[in-house]
Amino acid sequence: MTGARPISPPRSPYITREGWDALNREQDALWKRRREVVRHLTAAAAEGDRSENAEYIYRKKQLREIDRRIRYLQKRLPELKVVDARPDAGEQVFFGAWVTLENDDGSGQTLRIVGADEFEPKRNWISIDSPMARALLKRRVDDKVRVDTPRGSVDLLIVAVSYAPPTDS
Numbered sequence: 409m410t411g412a413r414p415i416s417p418p419r420s421p422y423i424t425r426e427g428w429d430a431l432n433r434e435q436d437a438l439w440k441r442r443r444e445v446v447r448h449l450t451a452a453a454a455e456g457d458r459s460e461n462a463e464y465i466y467r468k469k470q471l472r473e474i475d476r477r478i479r480y481l482q483k484r485l486p487e488l489k490v491v492d493a494r495p496d497a498g499e500q501v502f503f504g505a506w507v508t509l510e511n512d513d514g515s516g517q518t519l520r521i522v523g524a525d526e527f528e529p530k531r532n533w534i535s536i537d538s539p540m541a542r543a544l545l546k547r548r549v550d551d552k553v554r555v556d557t558p559r560g561s562v563d564l565l566i567v568a569v570s571y572a573p574p575t576d577s
Contacts, residue, residue: 419524420536422503423488427526431488435481442474484525494571499549501569503536507544508568509553516567518574521545 423431449467458464495502503521510516520533521544527535534541543555544566553564 421487421489421523422491422536423523423525424504425490425492427523428485428488428490431481431485431525435478435485438474438478438481442471442478445470445474488523488525498571499569501544501547501566504571506568506570506572506574507566508570508574509564510567511562511564518568519544 445467449464449471452461452464452467455461455464491503494504501507501521503523506518506520508516508518518532519540520531521536521541522533524535524537527533527538536545539557540555543553547553547566549566549569551566553566555562555564
């Protein structure tokens with residue numbers, strides 16, 4: 409069968425409270441935006457010939473995209489489990505942790521392990537399903553971790569683990 413989508417592995421159902429709230433806000437905003445797009449679509453449809461009506465074609469496409477995202481959120485939100493509790497082992501890496509890592513040359517970075525629906529590379533938030541997060545889970549401060557990356561294997565040292573956002577100095 410050609411053209412079939414490959415089956416993607418199941419994503420973890422975990423999400424932070426912030427991620428859950430953001431997805432709910434997105435869903436609410438999409439419903440409001442949908443009403444506006446439908447209003448514009450109705451006006452464009454009333455203009456007559458739809459086959460050459462750019463406004464009508466654009467609004468139909470916009471409506472399909474909004475509906476696709478709403479359907480996804482309506483299906484995904486009930487599957488998600490909000491993780492609010494902090495683990496007893498504060499120096500061990502679990503879901504929601506901010507982990508400060510140092511590589512062999514002494515440079516470091518801080519990552520946060522979050523759900524698959526809320527990862528943001530620009531904020532250094534990585535998905536719990538990523539190879540990096542899987543390598544870090546259940547490790548402790550001062551543990552060395554080897555992570556396979558697209559650029560090859562990297563050895564990292566866990567310098568700090570926190571469940572509170574880091575403070576910018």
